[in-house]
Amino acid sequence: MISLLQRVSSARVEVGGRVIGAIGPGLLMLVCAEPDDNDAIADKLVAKVLKLRIFADEAGKMNRSVADIGGGLLVVSQFTLAADVSSGNRPGFSAAAGPELGRRLYERVLATARASHPQVECGEFGADMQVHLVNDGPVTIPITLRA
Template sequence: MIALLQRVTSARVEVAGRITGAIGPGLLMLVCAEPADSEAIADKLVAKVLKLRIFSDEAGKMNRSVADIGGGLMVVSQFTLAADTAGGNRPSFSAAAGPELGRRLYERVLATARALHPQVECGEFGADMQVHLVNDGPVTIPITLRA
């Protein structure tokens, strides 16, 4: 699985003018499943994200996790993270999981995150979403986990 984390002071997702989720300080997690991914990989990704120390402590060092600060987690499906731009000017997305597997693993990420963290919001799988965020830092961290 591929994830792109952005530390935010706030984030919200809209679909057709309707807000599907909103958080204050925390993490925006864009997530993409790949064909070889499994529920175990999804669970491992969530565990890593919740423990990743990318928030400042009292000394100003990145030493606290989203769980430590009581921050929100916004999870948004984003198959374009699997873009292959090596050939030509039009990206290929063949490295992304198909819609059925992508949805199943996205829903697993959400279920696991909700079981482990008190504030989890989300976008809408497969929808045309408008993601609004204020990146804090800016801090943007890519994560790739494979079997």
């Protein structure tokens, strides 16, 4: 699975002009499943994200997790994270999981996150979404986990 984390002061996702998920301080988690991904990889990704120490402690060092700060998690599906731009000028997306597997693993990520963290909001799989965020830092962390 591929994920791009952005530490945010706030973030929200809209579909059709309607806010469907919003958080204050926390993490925006963009998620893309790949064809060989499975439930174990999805679970490992969530565990990594919730424990990742990318928030400042009292000394200003990145030493606290989203769980430590009581922050929110906004999870948004984004198959374009698997873009292949190695040739030509138009990205290819054959490295992304198909819609059925992508949806199932996205829902697994959400279920695992909700079982482990008190504040989880989400986008809508396959929808045309507008994502608004205030990147804090900015801090942006790419994560790729494979079976």
